[in-house]
Amino acid sequence: MRCSSSEALAARAQFVGHIFGSRVQTVGALLPLLAKRAGLPDAAAPPQVWEEVKSEPAVMCDCLSHAETLFGCQLEHGDILIVQAAVAEARASAGPRACLR
Numbered sequence: 816m817r818c819s820s821s822e823a824l825a826a827r828a829q830f831v832g833h834i835f836g837s838r839v840q841t842v843g844a845l846l847p848l849l850a851k852r853a854g855l856p857d858a859a860a861p862p863q864v865w866e867e868v869k870s871e872p873a874v875m876c877d878c879l880s881h882a883e884t885l886f887g888c889q890l891e892h893g894d895i896l897i898v899q900a901a902v903a904e905a906r907a908s909a910g911p912r913a914c915l916r
Contacts (some may be wrong), residue, residue: 827898836885843881849898860901867895 831852832848835844842864850862865876876897879888890896 831898834896836890838886841882841884841886842879842888846881849896853898855889855900862898863902865897865899866890867897879903 831854834845834848835851842880843861846861846864849864853862855862861881864878864879864881867874867876869875879896
C-alpha cells in the first residue's frame, strides 16, 4: 500500500511511504504507524483512513472502517491510502480534502 497524508483544512497531500500488512490485520492496527508516518499529532480521535478507488477522470475515495481487516477492505498491493487527522463528522463524509495527482 502506498500511503499519503492529507491536511484536512488545506488542499495538500504528501507521500509518506509504503506499508506492508497482513491480510488479517485490521486497519485500526495500522493507525499508530500511519499517524506517525503522516506526522499527525497525538489526538483523542484516531485519524481517518481513506482508500483511493479511482483517480481518473475524478478522484474517488472510500472511507475505511478501523475494525475491518485489510482483506475485508479488499486492499491489495499497490492500493493508495490517504490518512488525515479526524475532522468533524459533517466534513468527514465529504472525503479527504486533498487530491492526489
